[in-house]
Amino acid sequence: MLKNRLITRRSALWLGLGTVVGIGALVKGKTTDWSDRNQVLGTPKRDFSVVGKFSLKQRAASKGLIYGIAITYPSISSDQKLAALIAQEGGMLVPEWELKWQPLRPDPVNFDFTRTDWIAKFARTHGMLMRGHTLVWHESLPPWFKETVNRQNAKQFLTQHIQKVVGRYAGQMHSWDVVNEAIDVDDKQPNSLRKTTWLELLGPDYIDLAFRVAAEADPKALLVYNDYGLEYDTPRHEAKRNAVLKLLKGLKSRGVPIHALGIQSHLDASEKHFNPRKLKNFLSNVADLGLKILITELDVTDNKLPLNPAVRDRIVATVYEDYLSTVLSEKAVIAVLTWGFSDRDTWLSGFRPRSDGAAVRPLPLDANLKPKLAWNAIARALDRAPKR
């Protein structure tokens, strides 16, 4: 089938080495061939068949997109099979945990880059891009933070953290989530800013400061504002989309060096209020500001779906395909990252567990590293995406 696949000159250029390696490895039987998987039973509606035998990385690259995967050091450093699959399928890595304050800052003075250096080396060794998450967040702060950081020294702590962390990987990082989840409409603060430690210590300008310091520390990295709760056609999400758009407009108007919006995209398979037109309109409004868009933490929780794994997998795959088909139609979207690769490692096991105690199934691979229909769904959406 690979030989019969018409590879246009341009897509061949895009696929480049990846295709040669792909074909070569396929011939030698080394690349995992997941394209001719049997269709799983379940609601027999959509045909999730996939054309060709390319990896998600190759399918994305052929459209000028990046497909990436969030990883954790314990998992990728201990499981060679998973590491190999991530290197085969992912064009970019993002540490799910290791680049946050708590793991990096054992005390107010020292930094521990052991794990992040290992991850950066893994990415370089496998020719993968890497993105950083996250420099400023109200969660995952170290235990010493509350009794140490105050209004007098907060600016110095924030500035030093960004300079040290971004500076260490300067030139290697595709992008950084500089500020994460700064908007919360429920907090009733001016401009819907979330009432975080950073807002209390430094005022609203902490966001501008973080981006300006990050830009000085690594002029090459794409600087991203990242948030969740932007995806659905609900009053809450609509209000948050408006607040985020207002934040982005303000940052741009002040000449703050922000380059992209990250939409976390933690989807819910039982959420019925998905309106492609409204989401596309929001994406277009963001793009009109001259910003790129990254889908930064994609997964699909199935905790309210029926127990039957085959039925769940089919519904989850449908959500993946419909959401990605919508967002990838906006050419300002440059990357899609899933928040993990195998169900075995998903954070949703703890954050969105099933009441029946069954293991959740939100990601492209199952707990035994076998591809699910979600993998097909992502592949199909990438294959149909317009070239960038």
Ligand code: XIL
């Ligand atoms: C989560 C990680 O997945 C967990 O492993 C960790 O314990 C807590 O943080 N939005 C974000 C991410 O921006 O940083 C969060 O990641 C998930 C929600």
